[in-house]
Amino acid sequence: MSANISAADVKKLREMTGAGMMDCKKALAEAEGDFDKAIELLRKKGQKVSAKRADREANEGVVVALVSDDKTKGIIVKLSCETDFVAKGEDFSGFAHKAAELALANFPDTLEDLLKIDMGGLPLADRVTELVGKINEKIELAAYEKLEATMISPYIHMGNKAAVLVGLNQASEAAYDAGRDVAMQVAAMKPVALDKDGVDQDTIAKEIEIGKDQARQEGKPEQIVEKIALGKLNKFFKENTLLNQQFVKDNSLSVAGFLQSIDKELTVTDFKHVALG
Structure with missing residues (x-):
């Protein structure tokens, strides 16, 4: 030496x-x-x-949601690791929040674009690699979502285990508070789309086939199998699309109905939901 x-x-x-x-x-x-x-x-x-450690499971971690001061832009990032012990460490959670701040400031289109952004002289991807060397676990920036809307309400669920952004078509304190309630609904009920128009055709075709098979197994006549399957599809839309779901805080209303009870024109324009695992 x-x-x-x-x-x-x-x-x-x-x-x-x-x-x-x-x-x-x-x-x-x-x-x-x-x-x-x-x-x-x-x-x-x-x-x-x-x-x-590339073959290890990274199902723990931290999910961070941030919204701009004017509440018109929001991002979610998920930093994954192997153990809950590491996820709770200051180094790890601090890094996740810095990555989220970088994402909000630059508002890139994709996760790949986010990983290329400079963080103190190196791309964010290289900073993640440094963190791997420091902590000695598999760590990855596993998800990134962005949302723009007239107003965005964020919600962090279960100690950074999940995060939701809900975009609304109006900007007011009442709309923001309603959006928070809807964001909690998303975290709890995990809708697959905003409404039935947002459900992809493959999912619809699969649900129709499942409905037909169930009807046949119940011994229903072939001529009404299709009608039964479409009825089951409508039930699927009601249970799995956000605006059509029963509102958790008041089952007498749909989510759309709850929003209209605040203001008849109020609705959700889009939402993002990221969870660990």
Whole structure:
């Protein structure tokens, strides 16, 4: 080793990278005191850890939703890891919030675009890799959603285990509060679409086939099988599309009916829901 590695140097590298003390010491020794080279070595360690753990399940983590000050733009990011212990750590949750702030500030179109955005001199993707090296678990920025609307109501569910954004066609305090109630509905009832027009044709075809099979198994005559299946499809729309669902806080109303009780023109224009797992 041609360079003397001081405790101060190790401390400095640790502060710069967040890596462990011994990892910093080894990296500086291998890099012969060159900080840039040592940082690169630590990043490579992260990449190796990431590759080594690529087959592990990353079902824990943190989901963060942020909305712009004017409440017209919102984002959700999901940072996944392997264990609940890591998910609850300050390093991990702090990184997730920084990634969310970066997403809101830049408002990229896709997760791939988000991972390319600069975070302190490196792409966000490389910062994730560094975090892998520091924490020694499989970590990935697993989801990103964006939403624009006249007003957006956010909701964080179960200690950052899920997040919802609900876009509304009106901007008022009453609309915002109603949107929060609807966002909680989304988290609880997990609708597949806003209304029946948002359900894809493959899902509709599958539900019709399931309905036909059920009718045949019940011994119904073939000539009414199609009619029964369409009836079951309408039930599917009622149970699985947001505006048609029964409102959880008042089962006498649909979600659409609840919104109209606040203002007859109020409705949801879109929603986003991201959960762990």
